[in-house]
Structures are given as C-alpha cells and as structure tokens.
Amino acid sequence: MSSLMRAVRQHAFGGPEVLQVGEIERPEPLWTEVLVRVHAAGVNPVDCKTRAGGGISPTQGDLPFTIGWDVSGVVEAVGSGVTRFAPGDEVFGMVDFPRAGAAYAEYVTADSRQLAPKPANVTHVQAAAVPLVGLTAWQSLVSVGDVGPGKRVLVHGAAGGLGHIAVQIARARGAHVAGTARADQAALLEDCGLDQLVDYTTTRFEDVVHDIDIVVDTVAGDNGLRSLRTMRPGGVLVSLPVPPDDATVEEARRRGLRAVSLTVEADRADLEALTALVAAGALRPHVGDVLPLERADKAHELIESGQSRGKVVLSVVDGE
Numbered sequence: 001m002s003s004l005m006r007a008v009r010q011h012a013f014g015g016p017e018v019l020q021v022g023e024i025e026r027p028e029p030l031w032t033e034v035l036v037r038v039h040a041a042g043v044n045p046v047d048c049k050t051r052a053g054g055g056i057s058p059t060q061g062d063l064p065f066t067i068g069w070d071v072s073g074v075v076e077a078v079g080s081g082v083t084r085f086a087p088g089d090e091v092f093g094m095v096d097f098p099r100a101g102a103a104y105a106e107y108v109t110a111d112s113r114q115l116a117p118k119p120a121n122v123t124h125v126q127a128a129a130v131p132l133v134g135l136t137a138w139q140s141l142v143s144v145g146d147v148g149p150g151k152r153v154l155v156h157g158a159a160g161g162l163g164h165i166a167v168q169i170a171r172a173r174g175a176h177v178a179g180t181a182r183a184d185q186a187a188l189l190e191d192c193g194l195d196q197l198v199d200y201t202t203t204r205f206e207d208v209v210h211d212i213d214i215v216v217d218t219v220a221g222d223n224g225l226r227s228l229r230t231m232r233p234g235g236v237l238v239s240l241p242v243p244p245d246d247a248t249v250e251e252a253r254r255r256g257l258r259a260v261s262l263t264v265e266a267d268r269a270d271l272e273a274l275t276a277l278v279a280a281g282a283l284r285p286h287v288g289d290v291l292p293l294e295r296a297d298k299a300h301e302l303i304e305s306g307q308s309r310g311k312v313v314l315s316v317v318d319g320e
C-alpha cells in the first residue's frame with residue numbers, strides 16, 4: 001500500500017475555493033488508535049466556519065491542514081493496545097473534535113473509543129451523516145434535558161442537519177415534539193415523527209407552543225429569549241450555535257428555568273446509543289447531497305448558501 005493518500009488541504013483561510021485535494025503522508029495509528037479507510041465524511045456548518053478562519057480554527061494547528069470530523073469507513077489497521085476493533089470492521093464516529101480531525105481524506109486515525117460499530121442497516125454515506133449532529137442532539141436532550149415520556153420538546157431549525165436528528169431522538173425517547181421550520185419541510189418532519197410544526201415564516205412560535213421542558217435551539221438570534229415564554233418551570237434551553245446571552249440567562253433564572261450552552265463531545269456510550277437507535281430504524285439521517293472528495297468546495301457552498309436540504313456528505317470511496 002502506498003504511504004501517500006488523497007486529502008483535502010487548505011493553505012489559507014477563506015472561501016470554499018481554498019479547499020483543494022492534494023497528496024500527503026497517510027497517518028499511522030499510535031497506541032490506542034485505529035487507522036480507518038474513510039468511505040464517507042460528513043460535512044457540518046462548523047467545517048465551513050473553521051475553513052473560513054472562525055469556528056474551531058484556533059485549535060487546528062498550523063496551515064496547511066485538513067478539516068472534517070464525521071467519518072464512516074473500514075478499519076485498516078489498529079495500534080498497539082486496541083481491543084475493540086480489528087482490520088475489516090465497519091466503524092463510524094466523530095474524530096478528534098475540536099482538534100484537527102482531518103476526516104476529508106482517504107484515511108484517518110482516531111482514538112478507538114471515539115468510534116463505534118457502524119449500524120449494518122445504513123450505508124457509509126448515511127452513517128457519516130450522524131455522529132456530530134447525533135452526539136449534539138443526544139447530549140442536549142438526554143444528558144442535559146433528561147428527555148423521556150411526558151416531556152415536551154421544542155426544536156428550532158427542526159428540518160436542519162441537527163434538528164431533524166433531534167426530533168427523532170426526542171420522539172424515540174417518548175417525548176412530545178414541536179419544531180420550527182418552513183412549511184415545505186412538513187413531509188420530512190412528519191416522517192421524523194414531529195407532533196407540531198410551526199412555520200417560522202408565518203407564525204410566531206411563542207403564540208402557539210406552550211409547556212415546553214426542553215428547547216434545542218439550533219438557530220440563535222432572539223429565538224432563545226422568545227423561547228423562554230413557551231416553557232414551564234424547571235425547563236432548560238440549550239443554545240447550540242452560540243452561548244445564550246446574559247439577558248437570556250437572567251430571564252431564564254427569573255422564570256425558574258435554565259439557559260445553557262453545550263459543545264459536542266466525543267463519547268463512546270452516547271455514540272453506541274445512537275448506533276442502537278439507527279439499527280432499530282428509530283433514527284434515520286436524511287442525506288440531501290452526496291459529493292466526491294474533490295468537490296468539498298461545492299459541499300461548503302451548498303451549506304453556506306442555505307441551499308442544502310438535510311445533511312451533506314462527501315463520498316470518498318466510489319459507489320458508497
């Protein structure tokens with residue numbers, strides 16, 4: 001096997017055009033690490049922000065580097081001490097977030113505990129769409145919100161990459177789920193099990209949604225503050241694009257609520273919980289666009305222009 005591989009490199013921060021495929025040394029797995037032959041890499045808004053010099057760019061090290069955190073692929077080799085996987089195993093996960101994940105490449109290394117067996121009932125492309133948004137939604141709803149039967153959830157941006165996964169997790173855990181989205185997303189959201197769709201272009205959600213226990217806000221702006229009016233005492237607002245501002249935190253406290261920020265973390269138990277939901281058919285990622293590694297620039301354009309619908313995934317191995 002050649003020691004070189006194809007990877008998306010950027011030598012400068014900037015627009016999508018800075019993403020260029022080049023040849024670099026294939027990484028070697030250290031102790032506890034797994035070398036994965038990447039079949040598909042998921043694309044997230046944080047990838048775009050980081051490429052442009054925002055997001056988690058301060059923790060990426062020196063340019064040039066390779067972005068990308070969501071992968072699905074096949075174990076090529078394992079480092080010393082790895083007991084959970086062997087060459088040939090199909091795995092998926094969110095690798096090395098918030099450090100340089102380097103997932104837009106033919107191979108990636110990751111701590112074995114950042115990976116889980118890929119659910120057999122989905123393709124690599126579908127699996128690569130899950131980890132970052134799935135872990136974020138799980139940690140918001142389950143770890144912070146303790147979602148379960150009898151709880152009422154509001155998801156802002158319900159049709160987005162993160163939102164449609166959050167809707168499905170909340171439903172799978174027995175909650176009632178309301179969500180804000182455009183009316184033309186009704187079919188997707190019905191398929192996800194959404195109980196109440198609020199068209200944010202025509203209706204103020206706080207006029208029609210009430211008694212909410214957990215708000216998953218993927219939109220920000222004034223959504224957080226307005227959401228407090230929909231909530232019942234003891235509830236929690238989880239703000240994901242940016243932390244809640246001081247006015248929102250203070251108003252939440254005054255109402256007997258909490259307003260918190262959350263940054264997604266790699267977590268083996270959470271990833272395995274997502275695996276179980278996918279395997280059971282209770283969590284189905286909606287992939288809108290699949291592009292080859294060479295078109296990472298186009299993938300970013302789709303997300304940044306708001307044209308993407310569902311998740312955007314890079315297919316690294318033909319036919320995936």
Ligand SMILES: NC(=O)c1ccc[n+]([C@@H]2O[C@H](COP(=O)([O-])OP(=O)(O)OC[C@H]3O[C@@H](n4cnc5c(N)ncnc54)[C@H](OP(=O)(O)O)[C@@H]3O)[C@@H](O)[C@H]2O)c1
Nearest residue numbers: 045136157159160161162163180200218240241262263264
């Ligand atoms: N804190 C963390 O760890 C974490 C983790 C994951 C993601 N995030 C952040 O969460 C945000 C969403 O991520 P994503 O992957 O879901 O992005 P995405 O796929 O682009 O989805 C965003 C969704 O929000 C919708 N939207 C926009 N304005 C809205 C409004 N006023 N009301 C309701 N919906 C609205 C968009 O639909 P239309 O505009 O077409 O209507 C789109 O469906 C990003 O900022 C991302 O960086 C944070």
